[in-house]
Amino acid sequence: MRDFELPGRSLAVSRNAMAATSQPLATLTAIDILRNGGNAIDAAVAACAVQCVVEAGSTGIGGDCFALLSLGGSDKVLAYNGSGRAPAAATIEHLRSLGVSSLERTSPHSITIPGAVDAWTRLVADHGRMKMADILAPAIKLARDGYALPPRTAHDLAAEIATVSNDPTASRIFLVDGEAPAAGTVQYQRELADTLEAIGREGRDAFYRGPIAEEMVGFLNGLGGLHTLDDFANASGEYVTPVRTTFRGYDIHECPPNGQGIIALMILNILSHFPGSGDPLSPERLHIEVEATRLAYAARNRFVADPAKVDVPVDYLLSDALAKELAGMINPEKAIADLPDFDEVPHRDTIYLCVVDEDRNVVSFISSVFFPYGSGRMTPKSGVLFQNRGMSFSLDPAKANSIAPGKRPMHTIIPGMVTKAGKAVMPFGVMGGQYQAMGHAHFLSKVFDYGLDLQAAIDLPRLFPLPGTANVEMEHRLRATIGKEFEKRGFGVQEPQSAIGGAQAIWIDWETGVLKGGSDPRKDGMALGI
Incomplete structure (x- = not known):
């Protein structure tokens, strides 16, 4: 029993459905989706999309995600791996020939192909009820019309000024005159709003093919990256079998x-x-x-x-x-x-959320750009902030986690x-x-x-x-x-x-x-x- 004389918070309790996230707007979005006929999958993706806007230092469409799902409350748990892969040209030999001796945070070689959007669209198509356009609408509105910067997000941004300042688009979006904004500052991500709108309208191909993909590849190539349009077009997550143990009877x-x-x-x-x-x-x-x-x-x-x-x-x-x-x-x-x-x-940093709906569909969902604000690299037209998950790779071929074409790095999330x-x-x-x-x-x-x-x-x-x-x-x-x-x-x-x-x-x-x-x-x- 909680001691009500001490600072803290009580358990949330309800009988119908519930969402828990690290951002109030994301939690409220999940609840609104559930009230409007969506299920736990729809609500989880909608909440994550909102966090890609209001907690951009922790997650984004330039990152990855993983999910565990229980349909109808069954113990037959589904797992989805939405982590991205290294470019097809990313061999140790090729990187060394380019003079790469380590995978640095802001280097294009630390940027793996983002897996989040592919995972969202696949999970919603397979298990959701709502249209992607409706699921992404709350995030689009916040990105276009503005949102107030939450306290913890402002704290994390202040610690990343050097990284964010390194990129002109990220600096323009997240900083004020080159300085970290105070909590409560209104921010806008209108380019990201347009990209999310395209994903809602056209599906995954709006991100992995066509003008948005062309901009991402051109941007990364301009930094010296090895990414190609084929790398993005071929991006794909997968359902995998969970691993399991028993602890204290559970x-x-x-x-x-x-x-x-x-x-x-x-x-x-x-x-x-x-x-x-x-x-x-x-x-x-x-x-x-x-x-x-x-x-x-x-x-x-x-x-x-x-x-x-x-x-x-x-x-x-x-x-x-x-x-x-x-x-x-x-x-x-x-x-x-x-x-x-x-x-x-x-x-480093991440967002985690979970949702249970009235039919007892259960979603455990996690998404990340790895370091706070990821690589710090952001496309100017589509507003995609890229993760730096490739830093987890090793350039030692003897290591299990050595970088290789199409390989996924070890993930902490x-x-x-x-x-x-x-x-x-x-x-x-x-x-x-x-x-x-x-x-x-x-x-x-x-x-x-x-x-x-x-x-x-x-x-x-x-x-x-x-x-x-x-x-x-x-x-x-x-x-x-x-x-x-x-x-x-x-x-x-x-x-x-x-x-x-x-x-x-x-x-x-x-x-x-x-x-x-x-x-x-x-x-x-x-x-x-x-």
């Missing part, structure tokens, strides 16, 4: 590699050997969670890549034997000194779904770049081990071990209570650049018909039901 579903959802399941498998009890924020418990994360992330960067291009040992990574072996490496009193070496994968006894019971997600796998496990442990409600679990202070090190980022509430104890155990404790992650979740109570939703106070959004 089945946890994640998208398979090239996403890192399998790492969340690995952490849960390790934690299954350490039953939760007592204080969920005790140094003893958080020590176990940190070490489970460090071990699982070591495996992540050795193995997680595009399974269409390399062998990813899914069965091995999810095996009980490996979980037991890794759990046995944890010393409950001291940090593990030696972990496998792996390349750094940056910790992961939607989650919980089922039990034949029913979907909770779509959930935790934003925050590579934190997400730990965030999934941390959140689920707090709900299933400690009995916290969704909002209470989301509100708890967070920590995250920086991969490959014994350094742990801690939000200030934890630094004040357990920071010194962690240092005694051999960890380095440091302040994060900003609040860690952001989460949304909706619980489905099948006995009462009630929906309960939570939304992270670290973001601007909310959960809302009807």
Whole structure:
């Protein structure tokens, strides 16, 4: 039960339908779509499109997305991989011949073909009820008529002035006289409005073929990129089989590699050997969670890549034997000194949302441009801000995640779904770049081990071990209570650049018909039901 004398927010509750996003306008858009006859798929895409406008630093049509779907509340979960691929000419040899020694953030070689629009149109065509033009109408109106910049978005933009200033179109759209705008400043993205309108009218081909694609390819080629019209025309996501584990009697579903959802399941498998009890924020418990994360992330960067291009040992990574072996490496009193070496994968930004409709269609949906404001590169006529997801690739041919033609990079963004006894019971997600796998496990442990409600679990202070090190980022509430104890155990404790992650979740109570939703106070959004 929430302590109503403390700052915070209550669970959202309703009986009919619910949406939870990191932006109020996106949540309201999802609810309006549901009220106007759309289903959860329609509402999720509409909400994401709105966030592409009002939270452009986190997501956009120049980025990627993943989704988990339960139709009618079934435990037969569908997964969709909407991540984009490297250009067909992007071989290590070709890049090296061009003098490329690393994949830098603003380089055109960090820009993979965007997969989001293809995913939106495919999911709506297969499972939606409404026309794409009607789904995108709220986002188009906001982009054309203007929107007020939300506080967290303004905070994130202020930290990215250097990147945004590097591109004349991005600077014109997002900055005011070269400076970061204050929260409440009205912004417009009229070029993006026209592009969204074309997608609503003509479908995916409006983006991947024709004048918009020609502008994107010409723009990227002008920067030295290897992208072609064929790369865009051939862009295609796919339905994939989710990966799954069982934790405390619940089945946890994640998208398979090239996403890192399998790492969340690995952490849960390790934690299954350490039953939760007592204080969920005790140094003893958080020590176990940190070490489970460090071990699982070591495996992540050795193995997680595009399974269409390399062998990813899914069965091995999810095996009980490996979980037991890794759990046995944890010393409950001291940090593990030696972990496998792996390349750094940056910790960046994303949006996550979930929707449950009156027919109990359930959508867990995540979308991203990777770093805040992605590559910082924006087309002047179509208003497409490109992701920099290709930075996750390696130029070392011995690495599983080495760049190759048509290959998808390892992705940090992961939607989650919980089922039990034949029913979907909770779509959930935790934003925050590579934190997400730990965030999934941390959140689920707090709900299933400690009995916290969704909002209470989301509100708890967070920590995250920086991969490959014994350094742990801690939000200030934890630094004040357990920071010194962690240092005694051999960890380095440091302040994060900003609040860690952001989460949304909706619980489905099948006995009462009630929906309960939570939304992270670290973001601007909310959960809302009807």
